[in-house]
Amino acid sequence: MTPAVTKRTSRTGDSTPVAEKADNFDDTWIVKERSIDESRPLRVVIIGAGISGIMACVRFVQRIPNLQLCIYEKNADIGGTWFENRYPGCACDIPAHTYQATFEPNKEWSQFYASAPEIHRYWKRVAFKYGCLKYMKLKQKVSEAIWDDEQSKWCLKVQDVDSGTIYSDKCDLLIQATGALNDWKWPKIPGLHDFKGELMHSATWDESYDYKALSFSPEELESFKKDHQVYQNFRKEVELQLQSVHGSTLTGSEMQIDGQQAFAENMKARLANKPELFDELVPSFPPACRRLTPGPGYLEALTDPKVNLIKSDIVKVDETGIVTADGQHRPVDMLVCATGFDTSSTPRFPIIGSGGMPLSEKWKDTPENYMSVTTDGFPNFFICLGPNSGLGEGNLLLLIEKSIDYFTECIQKMQRDNIRAMTVRRDAVRRFTKYCDQYFSLTVFSSKCRSWYKGGTEDGRIVALWPGSSLHARKAFANPRWEDFEYEYVDDNPAGWLGDGWTENEKYNRINVDYLDDDQIDFPLPASDFTLSV
Structure with a gap:
């Protein structure tokens, strides 16, 4: 350059x-004409106004001075996956009281596993409370992002969804917060779209359907609102249970072996009305090889006399129904496709890094990354819930929050050190990739089972999960390893961070000596057995 x-x-x-x-x-x-503590102005663009986008907005505005922030959202409303997914029974698969921002506890969740509409309302409330909406531009879809090596800027193309008009934008840092579960797909079944009945996908549901789920009693909800300590105790107990099962993912551990037996016994109890279903449903692989979902009432529903479980594959669809591999044609009025999303990590629009490298090409074989949040060759680019960011157990919201804290520290470093571009080193990416592969070889996730953790394959690389527990991720993100990055400085001057010998307060005659206040001094504790020797 x-x-x-x-x-x-x-x-x-x-x-x-x-x-x-x-x-x-x-x-x-x-000598640079800036104060040593002057924060370099930065424009940050976030793509996506789901949970990650909302929390990033809250923290960036709170912690980063001289920030110009813009959040582009392709949908007509914020909330991401919880705005898009509204099928009957759509709910979070971890307890609601752990699926919230640590700084915004909700004492009024009506259900233990909250429904999609209730989760959506919660995150809209968070966005409104912390003033996020003024930074968000709805129905604006980023269609291209290209890094300009000369300007050290991301050059964007943005499409207005209603008019189709495409316009340009630029930013110093780009945060991809598009999530993993919003690019839905139809199954590849011959004749699917020849079907003349009602064809639905779980991700584009008519939400007028009503349903029931596990809920809290009015007394419990009232106790949460009246007594903060009661709520805190409950919340911490649920969190403790969620964070105490990491051992069940380690192949051959006592917790994993006991857990598999416990799951089997639980299935038998819930299938008691049709015990013959157990042998048809019990997986050949251990629990957690695929995503665990609590599904209250799901197994029980299969035992209802009106429900038939058909294990034969669907080989084709015609105008009136389905044809299965056993040769039978079954007429149906409605087909529901619950076939999920594209979880391949392939970018949904061109993202072109330094030297013209497309991210889709770089990740063609496997999405190598660093700490799930960035990759080499893509300066000033960070990803929320990127490859290797999911969890097979534990608290995903905790991981999201800590990764956003990590981005915040990176942006603060760029401002503090007068950096115009920072890029993770190639060797750091390779080390993290190797660590992931070695770690997962010891876990149930490597068992032979088709899983979106492996990009929909049975025995591929595990590219969706964090290599450890959520508490492990919390520690990993706590202290960025700045030595794992390469830097380019404003005016190519690595000493520019020292400025011109002044501080901001001195320049604007705001000098104070608050550092002598008791609450600003880190007083060491005297040794209890200290004695003065003469």
Whole structure:
């Protein structure tokens, strides 16, 4: 990259461009006209206004000065997957009291596993409370993102969904918060769209359907609202249970073996009305190889006399029904496709990194990444819920929050150190990839089962999960390893962070000595057995 040629007048009156003196370090003027604590102005664009986009907005606005923030959302409303998915019974598969922001506890969840509409209302409330809506542009779809090496900017193409008009935008940092579960797909079954009855997909449901689910009693809800400590105790107990099962994912561990037996006994009890279904339904692989879902009432529904379980594959669809591999034609009035989403990690629009490398090409074989949040060759680019960010157990919201804390620290470092571009090192990406592969070889996730954790394959690389527990991720994100990144500095001046010898408060005559206040001093504790020796 050709260094920016910036004229700088030295104390001696020499106005020779800095770039022309780069070879003679002693003659280069490196005092930068900025305060040492001045925060460099940065424009940040977030793609997506789901949970990650909302929480990133809250934290960025709270913690990052001199920020220009824009959030593009392709839908007509915020909320991401909880706006898009409204099929009957759609709910979170972990307890509601752990599926919330740590800074915004909700004491009024009506169900233990909250429904999609209730979760959507909660996150809209969070966005409104913290002033996020003014940064969000709805029905605006980012269709292209290209990194400009010369400008150190991301150049974007954005489409207005209603008019189809495409316009340009630029930013210093790009945050992809599009999530993993919103690019739904039809199953590849011959004749599917020849069907003349009602054809539905779980991701495009008519939500007028009503349903019931496990709920809290009015007394419980009232106790949560009246007594904060009662609520806190309940919330921590649920969180403790959620965070205490990591051992069940480690192949051959006592918790994993006991857990498999416990799951089997639970299935038998819930299938008691049709015990013959157990042998047809029990998987050959251990629990957690695929996503565990509590599904209250699901197994019980299969035992209803009106329900038939058909294990023969659907080989084709015609105008009136389905044809299964056993040769039978079964007429149906309605077909529901619950076939999920494209979870391949392939970008849904062109993202072009340094030197013209498309992310789709880089990740063609496998989505190698660093800490699930970025990859080499893509400066100033971070991903919420990217490859290797999901959890087979534990608290996903905790991982999202800590990854956003991580992004915040990266942006603060760029402002503090006068950095114009930071990119993770290739060797750091390779180490993380190797770590993932070695870690997962010890877990049930590597068992032979077709799973979206492996991109829909039976024995492929595990590309969807974090290599550890959510508590492990919390620690991993706590202290960024700055040595794993490469940096380019404003004016190609690594000393620019030192500024011009001033602080911001001095320049604007706001000098204070608050650092001498008791609450600002880190007082060490005296040793209890300290004795003065003479």
